[in-house]
Every structure is written in C-alpha cells, then in structure tokens.
Amino acid sequence: HLIAEGIENHNEEMNETNLKRIDTEFNEILSISKQLGQPLSSYFVLMKEFVDLMWTVSLVGVARGSASCYYTNYLLDIVQINPIKYNLPHWRFLTKSRPELPDIDADSESSKRKEILDIVKENYGEDNVLNIGTYTTEGPRAASLTACRAMGIDPDTAQNITNMIPRDKGVTWNLKDAFLGNEKENKKPSAQLIKATDEYPGLQELMIKSQGMVSGRGQHASGLIVFPNGYTNQNAMMKTSGDKEITQFDAEDTAFMGGLKYDFLSINALDRIRTSMDLLLEHGKIEWQGTLKKTYNKYFHPDVLEMNDIKMYEMLFNGDIISAFQFETVVGRATLEKVEATNFDEIAAANSLMRLSVDQGEQPVDKFVRYKNNPGEWEQDMIDYGLDLNERKILHEVLDSRYGVCDTQELLMILSMRPEISNYDLTQANKLRKSVAKKDKKLQMEQKKLFYDACRKNNVSDVMMSYVWNECFKLQFGYAFSLPHIVGYTMILMIEMNIALKYGSIYWKAANLNVESGIIGDSEKGSNYGKIAKAIENFKDIISPPSLSKSNIGFSPNEEDNKILYGLKPIEGINIEMAQQIIDNRPYKDIDDFYEKNVENGIITERKMIMLIKSGLFDEINKDRRRVMIDFVSKIEQPKNKL
Numbered sequence: 246h247l248i249a250e251g252i253e254n255h256n257e258e259m260n261e262t263n264l265k266r267i268d269t270e271f272n273e274i275l276s277i278s279k280q281l282g283q284p285l286s287s288y289f290v291l292m293k294e295f296v297d298l299m300w301t302v303s304l305v306g307v308a309r310g311s312a313s314c315y316y317t318n319y320l321l322d323i324v325q326i327n328p329i330k331y332n333l334p335h336w337r338f339l340t341k342s343r344p345e346l347p348d349i350d351a352d353s354e355s356s357k358r359k360e361i362l363d364i365v366k367e368n369y370g371e372d373n374v375l376n377i378g379t380y381t382t383e384g385p386r387a388a389s390l391t392a393c394r395a396m397g398i399d400p401d402t403a404q405n406i407t408n409m410i411p412r413d414k415g416v417t418w419n420l421k422d423a424f425l426g427n428e429k430e431n432k433k434p435s436a437q438l439i440k441a442t443d444e445y446p447g448l449q450e451l452m453i454k455s456q457g458m459v460s461g462r463g464q465h466a467s468g469l470i471v472f473p474n475g476y477t478n479q480n481a482m483m484k485t486s487g488d489k490e491i492t493q494f495d496a497e498d499t500a501f502m503g504g505l506k507y508d509f510l511s512i513n514a515l516d517r518i519r520t521s522m523d524l525l526l527e528h529g530k531i532e533w534q535g536t537l538k539k540t541y542n543k544y545f546h547p548d549v550l551e552m553n554d555i556k557m558y559e560m561l562f563n564g565d566i567i568s569a570f571q572f573e574t575v576v577g578r579a580t581l582e583k584v585e586a587t588n589f590d591e592i593a594a595a596n597s598l599m600r601l602s603v604d605q606g607e608q609p610v611d612k613f614v615r616y617k618n619n620p621g622e623w624e625q626d627m628i629d630y631g632l633d634l635n636e637r638k639i640l641h642e643v644l645d646s647r648y649g650v651c652d653t654q655e656l657l658m659i660l661s662m663r664p665e666i667s668n669y670d671l672t673q674a675n676k677l678r679k680s681v682a683k684k685d686k687k688l689q690m691e692q693k694k695l696f697y698d699a700c701r702k703n704n705v706s707d708v709m710m711s712y713v714w715n716e717c718f719k720l721q722f723g724y725a726f727s728l729p730h731i732v733g734y735t736m737i738l739m740i741e742m743n744i745a746l747k748y749g750s751i752y753w754k755a756a757n758l759n760v761e762s763g764i765i766g767d768s769e770k771g772s773n774y775g776k777i778a779k780a781i782e783n784f785k786d787i788i789s790p791p792s793l794s795k796s797n798i799g800f801s802p803n804e805e806d807n808k809i810l811y812g813l814k815p816i817e818g819i820n821i822e823m824a825q826q827i828i829d830n831r832p833y834k835d836i837d838d839f840y841e842k843n844v845e846n847g848i849i850t851e852r853k854m855i856m857l858i859k860s861g862l863f864d865e866i867n868k869d870r871r872r873v874m875i876d877f878v879s880k881i882e883q884p885k886n887k888l
Contacts, residue, residue, distance in 0.1 A: 247293065251320025255327075255548065266316045266329055274317075276341035285339075288347050288505065291471070293321045295507060298368055299353055300538040302360040304515045304522075306352025307547055307740075308733040314338040323349060324733075325547050331732050332646075334655060338729075342671050348508075350467070354519050355511040356765055362509075365469065372475040375482060377468035377499055377506070378491035381461035385410055385417045388455035395455075396448055409438040420456045424449050429687060464491050467511075470504040479503040513760065514570045514737050518545070520756035520765055521744045524802060530748050547736050550743050552589050557746035561586075565750040567783075568757050570738045571596055583614050590646060591617075593735040597652040597726040609650055609720045616648040623649035630716070631708040639665050644717075651717035654678050655728040660713055667699035667710075677718075684723045751787075751802040755809045758784050764799040764814060777815050784809060790861035791816060793833060798824045816860045818853050836863055836873065840880075851881050 248267065257263055278285045299305050307313075308324035314333040318324045328335065339347055353361055366374045383391060386407050393403030411418045411432075418432065424442075426434040442448045464485055470492060472479055479502050481493040492499050500506050522540065525531045534540040543549070551557065560566055562581060572581050572595075580599035586592045598610040607615075616623040626649075627637045643659055644651060651657055658674040661667050669677065673695075680692040693714060700710040745753045759765050761780035763773045781788060789803060791811040798821065799812040813824035826849065830842040843849040849857075857863070858874050867873050 247290070248317065248320050251322065254322075255320065257320070262329060263316070266335065267320075270315055270317045270335055270339075273335070273339055273341050277339060277344045280341065280344040281346070285347065289317065289321060289323070291505060292323050292347075292349050292351075292507070294368075295365065295509075296323050296351055297538075298364050299351060299361050299509070300536070302364060303353040303357035304519050304537070304541060306510075306512060306515060306733070307736045308729065309350040309352055309510065310733075311338040311727065311729050312347075312349040313729045313733055318349070323351075326729075326732055326736060327548070328729075333729050333732065334659075336671055337655060337727065340671060343675070348506075350508040350510050352510050352512050352515060354515040355513050356516055358509065358511050362469070365471075369471055370475075372477075373472045375470050375472075375476050375480065376489060376491045377465035377470055377496045378483065378485075378493060379463045379465050380459045380495055381463060383455050383458045383460050385420050385423070385456055387460070388420060388458070389452050391460075392448060392451040392455045395451065396445055398445060398448075406438070406441050409435065409441055411435050411438070420453050424453065429685070431686075462486075462491070464489050465496060467508040468496055469507050469509055470499055471507065472504045476504075512737075514568075514741070516760050516765060517568065517753075517756050518737075518740055518744070520759050521752055524752050524756055525744075525748055527797070528752075528802070528804075530752070545740050545743065547739070550736075550739050551746060552739065554746060555587060557742040558587050560745050560750060561742055565753075566738075566741055566745050567754055568761075570741060571734050572599075572738070580610055583610055584617075585614075589735065589739065592738065593731045594647055594650075594652060596731045596735050598650070600724060600726055601652060601720050603720060603722075609652060613648055613650045613652070616650065620648075627712070630712050632712060633706075635665075636706070636709045636712075639663060640712075640717075651720060652725075653728040653731065654682070654721070654725050657681065657718055657721060657725070660717060661696065664703070666703070666705060666713060667696050668703055669699065673699075681718055681721050682723070682725055689722065749802070749804065749807075751804065751807050751809065754784065754787065755800050755802040758788075758809060759799045759812075762800070762815060764812065772815055772817075772819075774815075774817060790864055793827075793839070793862050793865055794831060796862070797828065811860070813862075816856060816862070818856045823849050823853065833866075836866055836877070839863075840877075 251257075252259065252263075274285050274289075296305055305325075308318075308326045312318050313324045313326040313331075314328050314335050314337045315324075316328055316335070318338075319327050326333070339345075362374075362376070389407040389410060390403050393406060398406075410420070410423050413432075418435075419427075421427075422430070422432045423435045423438055426432055439449070442452070462483070462485060470476075470480070476482055476492070480499060482490050483493045484490055494502060496506070522531070522545070526533055526540075531540065531544050534543050557566075561569060562585065569577070569581075572578060576599050580595050584591055584595040584598070586595055594613060595610075598613055601609040603609065624637065627640065632640070640649070643656060643663070647653075647656065651660065658669075658671075658678055661669040661674045661677050662671070667673075677692050677696065680688045683689075696714060697710055700713075741753060744756075758780055761783070762777040763780075764777075787808045788800075789806065789808045789810050791813060795801075795803070796810050796813050798814045800815070801810050801812065802808075803810045813819055813827055814821055823843075826843055826847050830839075830847070833839045833842070840854065844851060844854055854877065855874070858870060858877060861870065863873055864870070
C-alpha cells in the first residue's frame with residue numbers, strides 16, 4: 246500500500262524497469278527476513294514514521310549513505326534520491342548474501358536536533374526512547390599523564406614524556422606500539438620514549454594499562470534507541486553530567502540487547518537551506534504549501550531541481566555560492582577550479598576526486614581533467630599500456646561516465662565482478678572494497694594475490710589485470726568515497742545552487758550570514774557579538790546599516806541594491822523581544838514617534854536607544870547621527886546650570 250502511494254506521489258511509471266527493481270528489493274528483504282527470523286518490513290515502516298516526524302520541525306536531508314540505493318526507500322520518502330535515475334546499485338544497501346538489519350541514517354537541521362528528540366519521545370513515550378550512552382576512554386596522551394600523576398611524577402616531566410609519544414600524520418601512536426613496535430604497521434619502538442620512562446620502574450606498564458580505561462560518560466552524537474515496552478525490559482538508564490538520560494550500555498551492547506537503533510544526524514547546510522526558504526517565503530518569492538515538507542517538495546526536492554543551466558555552474562565557480570557544501574575548503578575550491586564541471590555527474594566526480602591521492606605520479610583529479618579535456622588521451626594511454634581492443638571496450642563500459650578514472654567504491658566492485666576480469670561475487674567484491682580502503686599494506690597484498698589468481702583463472706592477460714589493479718584500484722588505497730554518499734552530498738549542493746540561480750545569490754548569502762552569526766536557532770539566547778563580527782567580516786562589502794522601516798530580526802536581502810540589510814537582533818544590546826517590538830510598532834513618523842512607542846510605552850531603555858542611534862537605525866530619517874545623538878541626549882538629560 247505504502248509503495249503504491251509512493252509511486253503515485255512521485256509520478257513514477259508502472260514500467261518494467263521500476264517494477265523489476267521493486268521485485269528485486271522485495272525479494273532481498275524477504276530473504277533476509279527469513280534468515281534473521283524477523284520481518285524487516287517493520288523497520289522500513291517505522292523509519293518512514295520517524296522521517297515524517299522529523300519533517301514536522303525540520304528539513305530532512307536528501308539521503309545519507311547507502312539507503313539511497315533502494316528504490317523502496319525513495320518511494321517511502323525515507324530518502325529523496327531515485328536510485329534508478331542515478332544508477333545506484335541496490336546491492337550496496339541490503340542483500341541476502343549479507344543478511345543484517347538495515348541501518349538508515351537521516352540528517353536534520355543542526356539547530357533542530359533537540360526538537361526532533363522531544364517529538365519522538367512525545368510520539369512513542371518517554372520510557373520507550375533513550376539516547377545511546379557513550380563512554381570516554383583514556384587516549385595515549387591522557388593515559389600517559391594519568392600514569393605519571395599516579396606515580397607522583399611532577400607535571401613538567403610528565404608533559405615531556407607525553408610529548409615523546411610518536412605521531413603519524415597528526416595521529417598519536419598507540420602506547421603499546423610506541424613501546425613494543427608494530428611490525429604489521431611498520432612501526433618501530435620509540436627509543437627516546439623508552440629511555441625516558443625507564444627511569445621510573447613500572448611506568449611503561451602502567452601507561453599501557455591506563456590506555457583504554459573508561460574515564461567518563463556522555464551522549465552519542467546521533468544514536469537513538471526505541472524500545473517496544475519501556476527501556477527497563479531490555480536496557481537500563483543513567484544520566485550524563487548534564488542531566489541527559491542515556492542508556493547504561495554503549496551502542497554495540499545496546500544493539501545486541503534489543504530495541505531499534507536510529508541515527509539522527511545533522512548538517513549545517515540544512516540550516517542554511519531552511520533559512521533561505523524562510524527568507525524566500527517572507528519576501529514572497531515562494532508560497533507556503535501547508536507544511537514544511539510540501540513547500541520543500543514543490544521548490545527544492547531533487548526531482549524538481551534545475552540541473553543543467555550553465556549559469557548556476559558559473560555562479561559556483563565565481564564564488565557566488567558561498568559555503569558551497571563539501572567544497573568550502575581550499576582543497577575543495579581548487580578541485581572545482583580544475584574540474585570546471587558543467588553537469589551533475591562532473592560535480593559528483595569532483596566530490597570524490599578531491600579525497601583521492603596517490604604517493605607518486607599523476608593525481609586522480611589531474612588525470613580526470615586531462616581525460617575530460619582531451620577525450621582521446623585515455624584511449625591512447627590504454628593502447629600504450631598494451632591493452633587490446635576488447636579489454637579497452639570492457640573498461641569503457643564501466644568507466645566512461647568518469648572519463649576513465651575509477652573514483653568510487655562501487656566502480657571498483659563492478660570492475661571486480663565483471664566476468665571478463667576477476668568474476669567476483671558480491672561477497673568477494675565487498676571484501677576487496679573494504680581491504681582497499683584500509684591502510685593495511687599486508688591486507689592489500691593478500692587481496693592483490695586473490696585478485697590476480699581469479700583473473701588468471703579467467704584467462705585475463707597480465708597487462709589487463711595490472712592495469713585494473715594499478716591504474717584503477719590503486720587510486721583508492723587508503724580512502725575512497727561511495728557513490729550513494731557522493732550523490733547525496735552533491736544533491737545538497739545542487740539545492741544551494743538552485744536557490745542562488747532562481748531567486749538571486751543575495752538570498753543565499755543572507756541565509757549564510759544568519760547561520761554563521763548564530764542568529765538562527767534558540768531565539769531565547771542573547772546574540773554572540775564575537776561570532777557576529779567574525780561572520781560579517783566575510784560579507785562586509787555587501788552589508789547595509791539597519792533600516793528603521795525594513796530591517797527584520799535577522800539579516801535580510803535587499804534586492805533594490807543587491808545588499809544584505811543588517812538585522813535588529815544583531816545590534817548590541819537588542820534582544821528578540823525588543824526587535825519584535827520595533828517591527829510591530831511600525832510605521833514611524835519620526836524619532837519622537839519611535840521614542841514614544843518603544844521607550845515610553847515599550848521595553849526599550851534609553852541606554853538601548855543610544856545603541857540604536859549609533860547603529861544607524863535612524864539614518865533614513867536623519868543621516869547626521871551626531872545631530873540625532875545630540876537631540877536625543879538633550880531630550881533625556883536635564884540641562885545643568887552650573888559645573
């Protein structure tokens with residue numbers, strides 16, 4: 246029933262492709278249900294309920310992770326990405342060859358997490374919902390300091406010893422590795438650390454034993470457990486130091502003990518998009534459709550987005566899409582400039598390529614750009630490598646969409662499952678994917694042998710297996726992104742680009758300023774002026790002083806001059822109630838009228854009035870702020886007859 250509704254709501258056709266995909270996924274779900282001895286359908290129904298609850302208070306992210314690979318999830322509105330449209334393989338989410346419970350993450354606005362938790366508890370009952378508890382353990386440096394303190398070693402010496410613990414790429418070594426070495430990871434014992442600690446018998450052993458000890462408790466960043474009949478039947482509750490109720494068992498033990506685990510994550514980009522929507526609604530650019538979800542679906546759902554207008558790609562490269570999701574960093578900007586994407590697939594490729602690097606030779610992003618700009622070069626490189634026509638054809642079939650660069654985990658798996666290469670089954674391909682992503686050279690060499698043996702069994706040439714391993718797989722050694730993750734992240738950027746394209750970049754910039762300055766969120770909190778000042782620094786060329794007749798509570802776009810109008814709440818000393826009072830009492834004939842309405846008969850004090858004059862709020866009445874200040878002071882102060 247729910248699937249049929251989804252087909253109708255998404256205007257999907259009952260064609261062979263769609264029905265076959267539904268049938269495939271249902272067969273997988275049924276098979277896993279039988280293997281686990283419990284119906285998985287209840288998980289999907291409950292997840293849909295959760296997502297619908299989230300929509301009552303927050304935007305919900307388009308998708309996170311492999312959940313977007315199931316057409317079922319799209320039709321149930323758990324995710325917003327149609328996997329058939331974006332070529333996402335169903336086997337990356339759930340398959341009978343890997344029977345396990347689904348694990349779907351959902352993103353919300355960062356500022357709405359508490360509201361979501363409250364509404365889930367209200368809906369399912371306080372005793373049926375708990376945040377997952379976490380335990381803080383002693384890391385290498387903390388363990389070193391703790392052990393030194395226990396042995397009465399003075400703080401300066403303790404710090405010196407701790408500073409001797411080796412680090413690799415910013416990560417502190419495990420103490421056991423530091424003292425004993427680790428042949429598997431090619432780590433040798435630290436002679437300096439050993440010499441320093443030898444002066445204190447028993448210190449080395451105490452340091453090693455201290456690492457990993459529980460030293461605190463807290464709340465899981467996103468994990469939530471829902472119990473059918475109260476948490477006491479399957480778990481236990483304790484409180485954090487901040488008085489938040491959590492499970493007494495950690496995530497792994499809690500999952501084993503029962504209850505359904507859900508991860509409610511948050512991303513700042515959704516706050517920016519929501520703030521943009523609020524501004525667009527306020528200025529009449531879009532119309533409220535009755536609910537947040539319906540309004541979002543009409544204007545910003547992935548199914549209705551503009552994907553090909555070259556103008557929005559130019560806006561992205563020109564910097565009009567500030568804080569472009571996933572491309573905010575120097576590396577992200579540099580990758581965008583190199584790739585010069587003109588469509589969704591190329592932006593998605595840039596999203597993965599900026600995370601890939603090789604120790605020697607041409608970097609993946611540079612190879613992608615070279616092949617994109619010179620289509621014949623990939624073919625020539627394969628010919629020079631020694632690949633025959635049929636071998637090149639196989640690689641073209643898999644990698645043409647990425648101009649010959651194997652940039653995602655799924656492409657790696659697809660290559661390994663090709664009958665003409667290693668003919669792996671899904672389980673073997675998954676093991677290969679996991680091993681390649683780890684920085685374990687021994688494990689990678691083991692997988693290389695298995696891969697080469699499988700290729701030889703299929704009579705694959707040495708040249709072909711070498712090309713696939715060294716030119717395709719090796720790009721991902723140490724780290725690689727998954728395709729569904731990339732598609733989801735890139736879609737968020739497309740929403741940002743659509744806002745700027747269709748309604749003007751000034752709306753997107755104003756929304757970003759509100760988020761970065763902390764204006765959105767808990768309206769009861771006072772303004773953080775340090776945060777506001779830092780945010781304004783990035784927008785100073787396009788900010789106008791506050792306006793008595795136009796300024797809103799936060800920063801707002803002014804299309805007349807394509808600038809951002811300073812808000813009332815960010816003015817020093819003005820809280821949300823004062824700002825709202827100024828708005829409610831409009832219009833004003835003059836400053837005396839403002840004084841009468843807001844000071845004599847309102848909550849604004851004379852001291853706050855001085856701050857408003859300094860801010861330039863009354864410039865549209867009289868631009869001479871000095872004259873305005875003199876007149877106001879003369880009005881409120883009694884003249885002095887003597888010194």
